[in-house]
Amino acid sequence: MRTSTRTPALVAVLLCAVTLVLGYLNKARCAGPLFDELGRTVRFESVKDADVCYSDIQQLWIGRDINLHRFPFLDGDITAAGHLVGGTVEYPVLSGVLMWLGAVPAHNDAEFLFWSVLLLAPFGLLTAWLLGRLAGWAALLWSVTPPLVLYAFLNWDLPVVATTVGAIAIVATRRWSLRTRGVIAAVLLGIGFCLKLYPGIFLLTLVAYILTRGDHTDRDTTDRDTTATRFDVKGAVAVAAAGAATVVAVNLPFALLGYTGWRASFEFQSNRAADSTSNSIWFWGLRPLLGGYEGTDVTPAYNGLVALLSPLLICGSFAVALVIGWRRYRREGTYPWIAIGGSMLCGFLLLHKVHSPQYTLWLLPLLVLVRIRWSLVAAYLVADVAIGIGVFLWFAATGGQRDMTTALLLTQAGVWGRAILLVVLFVVFARAPLRMRAPAPNPERPSPMTTTGRVR
Numbered sequence: 001m002r003t004s005t006r007t008p009a010l011v012a013v014l015l016c017a018v019t020l021v022l023g024y025l026n027k028a029r030c031a032g033p034l035f036d037e038l039g040r041t042v043r044f045e046s047v048k049d050a051d052v053c054y055s056d057i058q059q060l061w062i063g064r065d066i067n068l069h070r071f072p073f074l075d076g077d078i079t080a081a082g083h084l085v086g087g088t089v090e091y092p093v094l095s096g097v098l099m100w101l102g103a104v105p106a107h108n109d110a111e112f113l114f115w116s117v118l119l120l121a122p123f124g125l126l127t128a129w130l131l132g133r134l135a136g137w138a139a140l141l142w143s144v145t146p147p148l149v150l151y152a153f154l155n156w157d158l159p160v161v162a163t164t165v166g167a168i169a170i171v172a173t174r175r176w177s178l179r180t181r182g183v184i185a186a187v188l189l190g191i192g193f194c195l196k197l198y199p200g201i202f203l204l205t206l207v208a209y210i211l212t213r214g215d216h217t218d219r220d221t222t223d224r225d226t227t228a229t230r231f232d233v234k235g236a237v238a239v240a241a242a243g244a245a246t247v248v249a250v251n252l253p254f255a256l257l258g259y260t261g262w263r264a265s266f267e268f269q270s271n272r273a274a275d276s277t278s279n280s281i282w283f284w285g286l287r288p289l290l291g292g293y294e295g296t297d298v299t300p301a302y303n304g305l306v307a308l309l310s311p312l313l314i315c316g317s318f319a320v321a322l323v324i325g326w327r328r329y330r331r332e333g334t335y336p337w338i339a340i341g342g343s344m345l346c347g348f349l350l351l352h353k354v355h356s357p358q359y360t361l362w363l364l365p366l367l368v369l370v371r372i373r374w375s376l377v378a379a380y381l382v383a384d385v386a387i388g389i390g391v392f393l394w395f396a397a398t399g400g401q402r403d404m405t406t407a408l409l410l411t412q413a414g415v416w417g418r419a420i421l422l423v424v425l426f427v428v429f430a431r432a433p434l435r436m437r438a439p440a441p442n443p444e445r446p447s448p449m450t451t452t453g454r455v456r
Contacts (some may be wrong), residue, residue, distance in 0.1 A: 008139060014144035016128035017121075024117045029053040031110035038062050039108030049396035052389055056155045057116045060099070064089050069103055072096030073254045076261025082271050084275040088261040090268045093254045094194040095156045116153070123158040126150065130162075130169045131368050134436045136234050138368045145381055150388045151358035156195070158361070163192035164199045168338060172436060173204070178218040179232070182210040182239040190246025196272025198348065198362055202341040203243045204318075205325065209337035211236035212329050273298050274306045276351035276398075279391055282306045282353055284415050310353045317347025317426070324430040338436075342366040342429035350422040357388045360379055363425075371435040381403035381419045387414025 030053035032041045040062055048054040061067050064074075065087040073096060076088025089096045102116030131139035142148065152158060167185035176184075185206060192199030213232050254262045274282040275298050283298070290302045325340035345366065349359055367377050390410025396402040 005133045005136050009129050011137075012128040012132035012143045015124050015140065016125055016148070019148045020117075020121050020124050020152055023149045024113075024121075026149055027053055027058070027113060027117075027153045028110070030055070031058055031113050032108060033110075035108045035110075039067055039106075039112075041109055044109070048245050049392045049399070050401040052392045054392055055153055057102070057115050057153060058109045058423040060071065060089070061103075061112045064099075065111070066099055066103045067109075069100070072100050073261040073265070074258035076258065076264055078264035078267050081165045084262060084264060085273060086266055088264045088268075090195060090272075091156065091193045091260070091272075092265070093251055094159075094191065095196065096265075098156050098159065098195075099405045103290060111264065113153070116156075120158045122154065123162040124152055126317070127162045127165050127365065130165045131365055132171060132208055134165075135368050138435055139222040141368050141377065142364055145364070145380070146365055146385050146388070147360045149384040150385070151361050154358045155356065157358045159193045160195040160199060161361050163188045163195065164202060164362075167192070167199070167202065167206070168365075168369065171188075171209070171337075176216065178210065178214045179238060180236060182206060183242045186239045186243035187246045190243040191250065193243070193247050194250040196362075198345060200243075201318075201344045201348065202337070203240070204322070205335070205337035205341040205344070207236050207240050207333045208322070208325065208329075208340075210239045212335040239262050255408055256329065272354060273303050274310075276395075278354045279357065279387060279415060280353055280355045281350065281415065281419050282310065284412065306353050310351055315349055318344050319353060321347060321426070321430060323377045328430075336434075338366070338434060339370050339429050339432055342370055346422045346426040346429060350419055350426070355418075357384075357391065360388075366429070369434060369436050370429055372425070372430050372432060376424065376428065377419070380418070380425070383421055384415050385419030386410045386415075387418055390414050 029051055030041065030044055032049050034042045036042055038061075041058070044058065048059070064072075064084060066089075068087075070087040072087050072089050073093060074087065076084065076086035078084055078088065081305070083088060086323070089099060091099075098119060099116075102119050103112050104115075106112040106115050128139060128143045131142050167188040170185045170188065171181050173181065175181075186203060189199040189203045189206065211233065213230050213235075251262070270448075274280050274287075276283060286306065287298060287302055290299065321340050321343040324343070325336055328340075329335040342363075345363060349355055349363065363380075366382070387410070390407055390412075391414070393402050393407035394404075394411045397404040397407040
């Protein structure tokens with residue numbers, strides 16, 4: 001990462017700080033005073049959707065024993081009706097720990113929001129810095145666009161984005177050997193997987209990148225284990241093992257000390273329906289075809305079909321993206337692990353049974369790092385704002401607080417506009433080059449040219 005990227009990185013951080021403040025002020029409109037006996041803002045239910053200031057952080061102050069400052073998972077469970085109890089939360093274990101940390105000094109939902117913001121904001125700033133160092137001024141797409149205002153504190157997603165971008169930054173440097181960088185990045189992605197699951201996508205493509213021995217600047221004659229063959233099988237296994245070992249090491253204490261509560265979070269997500277809160281193409285597209293157009297209820301037949309089709313199609317999209325990546329490697333000589341990871345992420349976002357609004361934060365760094373046309377990026381941001389605002393207005397309209405016509409128009413435009421653009425982005429990512437600045441080769445490493453003048 002070149003010295004010339006320090007200025008855009010610094011500007012990206014400063015502007016990101018301003019945007020994060022705006023994001024907090026937006027969510028704080030829903031928070032106190034006054035509070036009830038549980039520390040819940042009295043007016044929360046009446047304003048969270050109608051005023052578009054809802055956040056899962058404030059919502060989950062009660063219902064998961066967060067207000068009781070109970071450490072997550074250790075004594076939790078899931079009821080026969082599918083409700084989590086006893087401190088179990090519906091997220092991977094490290095997100096649960098972050099939720100607990102944000103609640104430690106809090107006595108009501110407004111304080112929980114405030115302390116959680118202080119906990120999460122540094123990860124947003126770190127992401128801005130890393131993107132600025134990797135892609136220069138394009139990092140402003142992260143720092144000054146609407147998604148950060150709308151979603152930075154909607155849920156606990158900033159840390160997982162930071163670990164994913166951090167892994168990309170580690171691989172992009174030339175301070176260590178490719179294997180070493182791959183292992184460190186895999187550990188970061190494993191940590192990210194324990195926050196939210198999507199970094200596992202990039203662990204798959206990173207393994208392919210290490211297997212094919214990186215790019216031409218990594219292919220020198222100093223690695224005795226890889227110069228004799230075309231593929232670095234040992235390096236790929238080491239990277240995969242590092243990621244898997246990290247996930248096991250983080251989860252094992254929770255599984256041993258509170259297996260029932262730990263398992264309950266997975267069961268909850270497995271049983272979750274693609275209902276009116278899912279924002280997915282399944283609810284808005286498949287449900288009407290099965291006779292569920294009126295109202296917001298879903299049927300067992302619909303749930304069963306989505307449970308079957310969604311994972312099958314996601315796996316299919318992953319396979320297609322990986323094959324395209326392999327063909328690019330055969331043609332260009334480098335496996336495009338970041339771009340193919342972006343394609344796979346688009347497939348996941350499109351086909352998963354739930355598409356929460358804050359998932360846009362997962363995609364945004366990829367739009368910075370991969371050379372996507374700005375017109376396409378702008379179109380996605382417009383569709384995202386439509387769903388990010390429209391879905392809450394629609395929730396309010398179903399409760400009689402808002403006019404249904406405008407809310408439904410915005411929501412449908414957002415859902416289908418975003419879906420179409422995810423299909424386009426799937427294809428574009430698979431073919432696009434990186435916008436990232438090419439790092440200078442490590443001067444301590446010899447040239448990748450052999451004595452015959454051919455690149456190995």
